[in-house]
Amino acid sequence: MTASTDPIARVSVISTGSVAIRPEHVGPTWKNLYFWLFTSTRWTAPRPINVYVIEHRDGVVLFDTGQDRASVTDPDYFPGGIYGLIYSRLAKFAIEPDQTLSAGLSRLGYAIHDVDTAVISHLHQDHIGGLPLLGHADIIVSHDEWQSLHQPLPEARGLMSSHIDLPGLNWNLITPEPLADPTLAPFSIGHDLFGDGSLTLLPTPGHTPGSLSLLIRRPGHAPLILVGDLTYDADLLADGKLPGVGDKKQMRDAVGKVNALRATMPGLVVLAAHDPSAADRLTTPLNPVPSA
C-alpha cells in the first residue's frame, strides 16, 4: 500500500461521559473479584468511556458504542436486587446531555446515520449503549460473546439482554478464521473486516469469553490496536499486568499476544476503552490525525 491508497481517512475517539471504577478493577490485584467488589471503599478518578470512530472508504466504523445516557436518567435502566447492587458497586457513571454518542459524532462532523458498521468489543453496558440508535447499521460481535449472552444468568456476567438484544438490530456474528498474514503472529486467527488488511479483528478473550480487539494498519501511520477492556492502562499492559476482572489465564495469553505484536510492529499504539491516556496516545505526532 502507498499513502495514496490508504482506505482510511481518519481515526478519532469520543467519550460518552465518564466512569469511576475500583482501583482493584484496574489492577493488578491478588484479591478475588467478589471480595474487592463488596469491600472496596475507593473509586478511581473519572475515566473515559471511549468510542473509536474510523472513517473507512467502505463506511464509517465504530469500535464500541459507549454508555447510554438513559443509564443515568432512567431509574429502571438497571436491574434490581443483587445484580443491581453489584452493578452499582462496580461502576459510577456521569453522562452530561452533550456527551451522548450522537453529540460526540456530531462534533466530529458525522451524523449517527453516517455509521455503517459498529464493532462491539464485548457486550458490557459501557460498550453497547449506542445500540438503540444503530438500527440502520451492521452490528458486529464475536460468536463466542453472543453465545455468552444466551447462556443462563447473563446479568451475573454483566450482560443486560434487554439493552442488547433489541428488536430490529442487524447483528453479524463473526467467528475468527485462519489468517494468511504472518505479520500478525502470534495471532493466527481473526477477521479482516473489509478484506483490505486495514481493519483486522483479533480475538483477545479474558475480560469476557468473546472479547475482540481491532488492529488498524495504514500506510504512513503508526499501527493502532483498540483493545476494549483487555486493559485499563496501556502502560500496565506493556508491563504484563492484568486487570482485576476476567479470566486471568485467558487475559495473560491475550496480553502476551498484544505485547508480542508490539515487539514486531514498531510504534504500535494500544488504545483501551477506559484508559485516561488513550485520547492523547491517538493524537501523538507519531500518528497524526488529519484535521477535518
Ligand SMILES: [Zn+2]
Ligand atoms: Zn468497559
